[in-house]
Amino acid sequence: MTKTAVLDWNGFSGLPDFASISDDDFKPAFEQAIKEAEEEIEAIASVEEPPTLENFLQPFELSGKALDRICSIFFLRSGAHSNVLIQKLEQEFTVQLSRYFSKIMMDARIFVKMDTLYIQSQQGMYDSETKRVIELWWKKFIRNGAKLDAQGKKRLVEINEKLALLGTTFGQHVLKDEAEWILFLEQTDLSGLPDDLIASMKEIACEKGREGFYALTLARSIVEPFLKLSNRRDLREIAFQAWSKRGENNDDNDNRAIIVEMITLRNEKAKLLGYESFADLKLDNTMAKSVNSVMNLLMPIWERAKVRAVTEQTELQNLAKNLGSNEPLAAWDWRYYAEKLRAEKFSFDESEVKQYFQLDRMIEAAFAVAKKLFGISFEEKTAVALWHPDVRLWEVKHSDGSLLGHFIGDYFARSSKRSGAWMSQLQSQHKLNGEQKPIIYNICNFAKPPKGDAALLSLDDARTLFHEFGHALHGLLSDVTWPSVAGTSVSRDFVELPSQLYEHWLTVSEVLKSYATHAKTGIPMPQTLLDKIMSAQTFNAGFCAVEYISSALIDIAFHKGVIVSDPILFEYKELEKLEMLDTIIMRHRPPHFTHVFSGDSYAAGYYSYMWSEVLDADAFQAFEETGDVFNPELASQLKRFIYSSGGSCDPEELYKAFRGRLPSPEAMIKKRGL
Structure with missing residues (x-):
């Protein structure tokens, strides 16, 4: 069909009609949509009357709907089902989008209007959510160059466009290395x-x-x-x-030079905006606020993790020797001997456990927990064409049967999909100009079984499924007025709370007994195996903490304003300072650290998983303290303040409203066995 299919969503229940969308539709539709968006912004900027919610903020928030639509479909495809044409267009689109957003952020007419509303908001003129929206926009304008002079704005536009292109190229290189x-x-x-x-x-x-x-x-x-x-x-x-060594093979996919250029440009961007470093710029609008706060969280746990990992290394080396190996333990040996030690200590191994973690049953488990906690239900719709035959769709309904939104799951690995797992949306929830229902999706990379066989997950895979579904619930349960604070539009170190918290319900006995059934016999997981799994929760804890925290620390180190000419040498020297074990590598080494370099969403922000882990461990402890991990009253509070509030309130205030106090790190340290 034409570009209309990309922009006019006439598929099932208001979804895009993916069967009618061709890759050739994207470019003309994008050009049309960005032109329309620019015209809408110009019309808003040209209004001569004093700004109000009705003549400025509402149309500003709702502008660019066609652009939002094509971008949501296109960037879904670029991550989950890419090809050469998509990758070529991605490089073009990211630069044009960077230019488009920079133009808005640096438009003095728009900023003057936002500044007027900001002054009014500080005088108590608006409700709390609207005040929060105005404050966030005002700070975003300043952080994106609204107060720079003409020369500064020009340079920032150039930097942003270059960073957008470099980030896209970085991610494409990793995808190619993995696929090839x-x-x-x-x-x-x-x-x-x-x-x-x-x-x-x-x-x-x-x-x-x-x-x-x-x-x-x-x-x-x-x-x-x-x-x-x-x-x-x-x-x-x-x-x-x-x-x-993905991204580090001296070929067309090598990312080392890209890292050097990105660090240099990020340093310049931070200085231009008045910050000491890019880390300071990124942390300014987070819960952590500063590099010191991040380091104060990470370093004490790092030291504990190293001590634990050294003990684990000695155990593994001794086991290897007992099994006839005279080789010093190497990084490619750790997982192998750890699995053997797990089997020896707890009398089970991963292949045994996988028989009880069928993908379909784990999806059912995730849905069942959501129903018990939040009263929502899921109904699969099988006759709807999506972007790949493996992709599945569910209608999500409130307890009264009314439509809440749609959830889409794309679970299997393929060469056209980037690695990892993530949640995103085709559209978010909001209540401006009529209520918009969320369309949320999860992308995973589980091994696809032969036709007719059940897809089996490791325990880690099952956790990933629950984690991403926790993000999905954050989008689905969103209940806010303004689009810009819907769902996961929260600070980076708060966004992982709903996802990591949801993981806890996977290993609740009640859930495993009901949904962890053997793939061949259908028999529920025996209590003895369940007990062993629970006992082994902190097994290999030193290794897990070291590979994660080292990645978070190197991320911060890259962004503290330093000059980096060789990212591999920089990595080596920083890890040497940290006294990193040579039998463990970072969970994400720099040349394939897509969280940090395929865009800037997690740049100087990879620590967020542990920051949120302090919150999630403390939050789940609240349920445990009641003696009922599905406590209805607490679940209602959780839904209201954590899963439904989006970014409509300061995250610290939301957490205190749920828990009655700020979090304590003790629950996290205990959970990790450190």
Whole structure:
């Protein structure tokens, strides 16, 4: 069809009609939408009457709907189902969008209007949510150059456009490295691997035209279990090196020069806006507020984690020796021997546990918890074409049967999808000009089984599913008036609270007994295995904390205003200062650290997961203290203040409204076993 299908959503229940959208539609639709958006902004800026909510803020918030629509579909595709044309257009669109947003943020006419409303808001003229919206916009304008002189604005536009292009290129390089690397194995190479992993590897090899072989790829759902379970140390090393060197292979996908340029430009941007460093700029509108606050959180836990990891390393080295290995423990050995030690200590292994974590049952479990906590239900709609045949759609309903929104799940790994897992939206909830229902999606990268077999998840995979669904609930349960504060539009170190908190309900006995059923027999997980899983919750805790916190610390180090000429040497020297174990690497090494370099959403912000972890552990403890992890009164408070309020109030105030006090880190430290 034409570009209309991208902009006019005439599919099922107001969704886009994906079956009618061609890749060739994107460019003309984007050009039309950005032109319309610019005209809308010009009309708003040209109003001569004094600004009011009706003649300024409301039309400003609602402007660019067509642009929002095409961008939501296009960037969904660029992450979840990309191709050469999409990647080419992504480089064009990100630069044009950067230019478009810079033009708005630096339009003196718009800022004067916002400044007028800001002064009025400080005089008590508006309700609390509207006041919050105005304050956030006012600060955003200033942080994006509204008060710079003409020369400063011109330079900031150039920096933003260059950073947008570099970030897009960085992410595309990682996607290409992951998609292009593949090692075809023979039957004799599969020692130690479980049947479900072998079946998935065989399926991928067949798709690649190599029947009779087994494909080892860099999809996390393939490479991680391979590193845990393969008896072939030589192959583990090959896989580990390929995984750890994504974006660092002296080829067209090498990201090292991009990192250097991005750090330089981010430093310049921060100075231009009056900040000492890019970290100071990014942290200014977070709960943490400053680098010192971040370091005060991370460093004490880092020291505890290192001590724990050294003990774990000694245990693993001794185990390896007892099993006949005389080699010093290497990074590609850690997961392998840790899995063997887990089996020895707790009498279960991952392949046994996976039989009880079927994807469909875990989706049902996530929905059931949401129904019990928040009174919402999910009804699958199977005859709706989406962006890939594997993608699934559910209608989400309130307890009275009325429509709340839509949830879409895209769960399986494929070469056209970037790695990791994430939540996003086709549209957010708001109540301006009639209520808009949210359309939320989750993207995961679980191994796809052969046709007819159940998709099996590791415990970590199941946690990922619950984590991303927690984000989805933050979008679905949003109940605000203004679009700019809907759903996950909160500070970076608060946004992980709803997702990480939701993970806790996965391992509640009641949930596992009902939904963790054996793939072949249908028998619920036995209490003995459930007890073992719970006992092993803090196993390998030092390793997990070290690989995460090292990534967060290096992220901060990159953005403290330093000059970086060689990111790998910088990484080495910083880790040396931290006395990093040489048997563990960062969870995300710089050349493939997409959180930080494929855009700036988590730049100087990767610490956010641990900041939110303090909140989530403390919040779940509130339920445990009542003796009922589904306590209805507390669940109602949780929905009201955490999942439904979006960014309509200061996050610290929202947390205090839910918990009655600020969080204590003790619950998090106990949860991590540190």
